[in-house]
Amino acid sequence: MKIAVIGTGYVGLVTGTCFSESGNDVTCVDIDETKVQKLRSGEIPIYEPGLEEMVKRNIKARRLFFTTNYEEAIPEAKCIFIAVGTPQTEDGSANLDSIWKVAETLAPLLSKEAIVIIKSTVPVGTNRKLAAQLKSLTGREVDVASNPEFLKEGAAIDDFSKPDRVVVGVSRPEVSEVLHELYKPFLRTEHPFLSMELESAEMTKYVANCMLATKISFINEMANLCERVGADINQVRRGIGHDQRIGFSFLFPGVGYGGSCFPKDVSALISVARNQLMEPTILNAVDQVNTSQxxxxxxxxxxxxxxxxxxxxxxxxxxxxxxxxxxxxxxxxxxxxxxxxxxxxxxxxxxxxxxxxxxxxxxxxxxxxxxxxxxxxxxxxxxxxxxxxxxxxxxxxxxxxxxxxxxxxxxxxxxxxxxxxxxxxxxxxxxxxxxxxxx
The missing domain is CATH 3.40.50.720 (NAD(P)-binding Rossmann-like Domain)
Incomplete structure (x- = not known):
């Protein structure tokens, strides 16, 4: 299958490279000419174990290409993945300017069979807004899908190649079938391909990250309390972790979470809730505990x-x-x-x-x-x-x-x-x- 990936940041580069590894022809598009030149020579801008070797291997096999020109990537692509940044704004919401700019650029180049898939983390409703924008730009219905990523930095290749699950949000079952076929090589161990509505897929990404952030903030707050009362959080963690309802993952006390996902996604979901006139008490506490930690x-x-x-x-x-x-x-x-x-x-x-x-x-x-x-x-x-x-x-x-x-x-x-x-x-x-x- 011919695939285009817009954006060669962490998610876009891993996505494009892994799809090329499974035999697809993938063209990654980025507006940064210097970055594209480096990628063409196999020099990657991030540190991720195993990624550089995989990029070089697929460039050599002529399955992975990099360009700044949309016209080289979009017209023949069946699936176009949007993987651009959605940074946090001052009020905590996600900045979607890059999404809309990409839509304007690729719209006149789309084939009638093309599926535009948002890989970026975006608020609920973004995919339907994208579908409406593409319809206004092209004069026809364009298939749009949500496909949130669940990659851990430092283990992204394994996470993509051996996913716990693949989540897609679609408006038509035929779109789900195309994406299922694309992901089949990574689902050979019977892990599920979960097809759902667009809004549910968008929400799944935020809820997953916020749940993990909640576990981190919870164990950190309990660790601080342990110090006050003379308990040892390491012993307490073992005491609760063997309860299968709780488990051990993300219950390691520390100095708080960071990175590009948890802080941004917690803030974004808080903003979503407030826009719906709901005060997210638990998420507010998660964020406050992490800041203090x-x-x-x-x-x-x-x-x-x-x-x-x-x-x-x-x-x-x-x-x-x-x-x-x-x-x-x-x-x-x-x-x-x-x-x-x-x-x-x-x-x-x-x-x-x-x-x-x-x-x-x-x-x-x-x-x-x-x-x-x-x-x-x-x-x-x-x-x-x-x-x-x-x-x-x-x-x-x-x-x-x-x-x-x-x-x-x-x-x-x-x-x-x-x-x-x-x-x-x-x-x-x-x-x-x-x-x-x-x-």
Missing amino acids: KRVLFEKINRYFKGDLKGKTFAIWGLAFKPKTDDIREAPSLVLIDQLLEAGASLKVHDPVAMENVKAKYGEQLSYFDHHYDTLDDADALVIVTEWNEFRHADFDYILHKLTTPVIFDGRNLYDPENMTQKGIEYFGIGLSSVKDKS
């Missing part, structure tokens, strides 16, 4: 050093909002960095892949190190913000030797508190008991 590490550090951080030096391990990505959008590390800099501290930072993005934001305000141990020299404390695997089995004797003050502030609970105590390291995690004497 991003300040928890600084509060622990500031309290330990009795409010005197000026002139102190901190080693920070982990800058991306999560492991296996270079994405720092809404990352908790940025909140911590801003607070420490404002308090007059010096920062020595390391991340396996996200340092260039952080350097573009902070420049010479920070000191950057290619190896995480190199941040420790003359540091007053070690702070862990992102749970990269290479941080899990640290050389604590070396850390103890290098730090000026033997203290670790761990925003991801990577280490065993008792082991830290035995090694002579003061250790502050998230949701760990602050009550020393429980007698």
Whole structure:
């Protein structure tokens, strides 16, 4: 099948590449000429394990193409996926300007059999508005479908190739049949292809992300309460996780969620609810807890050093909002960095892949190190913000030797508190008991 993908951001590039891997001819369109030239040579603008190799393989096989010219991609395409950004506006709603601009550009180029599919995360009603706009531009009915993505950064190839489910919203069963055929190679393990109304598919994406964000904020709030009452959130998590109604996923306490999806989608659904004259109490709380949680590490550090951080030096391990990505959008590390800099501290930072993005934001305000141990020299404390695997089995004797003050502030609970105590390291995690004497 001939496919066009509009937008070569995270979702568009993964989508186009994976469809080409299953034998389709895919042309990805982007307005950024420099980006397109790099993609043509196999150079990808994001860090995603396995993606660069797959892009190069399908370019070589002449199944994957990149262009800035809509006329090279749209006329022969049966399926046109729109995967452009829908950034958050000041009031929390989604900015759909790119969607409407794409519609105007591709409308005169559409074949009569073409299906236009929105892959971007969009508010309920957007697909029907797109269908109406395309009809006004072409003078005929154009098939429009919703196909929300459920990709995790750092595991996107597996998520696309082995999906839990594929969700599509359609107005005609014939459109569903075409998309089912397209996705068949990825559904061989009997995972479901769920066809529903346009509005239901649009809502599914938001509800899924908001549910996951809710679990994160809930366990973080419970972790903070555990500290107050002398309980250990790690033990509590095990105690509740074996209940099959609850489970373990997304119940790891930390310093809050970030990235391009959860913060934006929670805000967008809050905006949708308010537009319907409904105040979303739970979503408001989820957002408020997450905002507060991003300040928890600084509060622990500031309290330990009795409010005197000026002139102190901190080693920070982990800058991306999560492991296996270079994405720092809404990352908790940025909140911590801003607070420490404002308090007059010096920062020595390391991340396996996200340092260039952080350097573009902070420049010479920070000191950057290619190896995480190199941040420790003359540091007053070690702070862990992102749970990269290479941080899990640290050389604590070396850390103890290098730090000026033997203290670790761990925003991801990577280490065993008792082991830290035995090694002579003061250790502050998230949701760990602050009550020393429980007698």
